[in-house]
Amino acid sequence: MQTLQFDAGQFTAKAVDGGFADPVYDAQAVFHALMQANARPGVRETLADRLEPPAPLEAGLAAVALTLCDPDTPVWLSPALRTDAVRAWLAFHAGCPLTDDAGAAAFVLCAQDDTPPAQDTLHAGTQEYPDRAATLVLALPALDGGAALTLTGPGIEQSAAISPVGLPDGFVAARADNRALFPRGVDVVLVSGRDLVALPRTTVVATADGSSSNAEAN
Amino acid sequence: MTVMTGDIATYNFAYLDEQTKRMIRRAILKAIAIPGYQVPFASREMPMPYGWGTGGVQVTASIIGPDDTLKVIDQGADDTTNAVSIRAFFQKVANVAVTTHTRDATIIQTRHRIPEEPLTEGQVLVYQVPIPEPLRFLEPRETETRKMHALEEYGLMHVKLYEDIARHGHIATTYAYPVLVADRYVMDPSPTPKFDNPKMDMSPALQLFGAGREKRIYAIPPYTRVVSLDFEDHPFEIQSFEEPCALCAAEGVYLDEVILDDHGGRMFVCSDTDHCxxxxxxxxxxxxxAEDAYAAKEPAQ
Known part of the structure; x- marks a missing residue:
């Protein structure tokens, strides 16, 4: 694990500004949204506008990072996010170590324009300790307007539908492979602006024509 | 940060520090992602003894917000020592609204009962759990039970239920009755009467379980299959009662026996005081x- 390095010259007021106005209540509100989103996969939660992270770190990614990441959780940033401003901001507000090895990260944050690492390269936990798996947080252009996906599994009464835009190639097949690892597996959170949808490892993702494996979403 | 000015000792909102909450919150999210799996967490000392619900209190403290309304029950009752103490604790350290009415609560912390009134979407039921490992009394070694869960090796539990039948003619387990969650993990529903097991199945509410001494958190997401273990020729059955509640005449609810005298006099009353x-x-x-006596009774506060 490579820990964050930055020199003091880059540590400006910008790194200090823009965090949660009230860290206790704001983090609770974001966690509540994440908990309900994970409990009800496919149901969209909208976060309050309480953060001003430095570009290109998006509000949704920043909210997840500040709510769940701390010195105990190695974080992998996609290339676009590896700017001094983002590193310094996360270092000040979350204090999380950064790693270049996506397979060693507890949280994998991926900006809109970046390609996330393949899901089977991320830490899926072990059969004895499946809770040690990574969480993949994907920023997308929109959570509506893309190809329709059908969700089933725990947390969903019958089935749920989402249609996110800009999922990485092979996402549906990757989720099927991930589902086959259960109880191991990577959990996914999709964020767009201040909206988020969670796809925990239990959720079966299928394209609208009903195929959940070997089919491409995009 | 929230500071309650004027007090000698000031606590962070909901007592726990923020890093502890983050650790517990991460555990809760993983618990929801792996229904029925016990997530280890770094349980803290709480200002109450083990056995008083330290696990449930830590879970509640990590999820509760200023807009939440909390209900706490102990064996179904809002007005027993454990429930009153925990309710007062959160009123003091989180300044949240409390209620005794099931339908008004957003978070219900419970010791060993599920309310009679059906729960709704968005509600969270937090269980206080003494021994989270359903296999613990069959296999004392944590390394072994962990391996058994990893391999989905639950034959021992069926042997235990079978031995019940061989010895008593029926499955004699009446509380902490093991369940299979989402067709994968065998889970201990905490010492709730088996009467409540069917309420866990496909519940619209999120169910979280906290075991403080044993340092485990587990969860059942809403709308998740929860099946009580049984055999084809000895299907799972819940308790039934011969008479209705002596106070409110409710049928089909869980009743407590109350001894009235030393000549065998007794009554059966609702365990769920709010429902009653x-x-x-x-x-x-x-x-x-009694005539009007209970209708005028003030709700526990």
């Missing part, structure tokens, strides 16, 4: 209900 009081207020009257 609401029925009394509606005018239902059991054989031992």
């Amino acid at each position: 009081e609401e029925r009394l207020a509606q005018g239902h009257k059991g054989r031992l209900a």
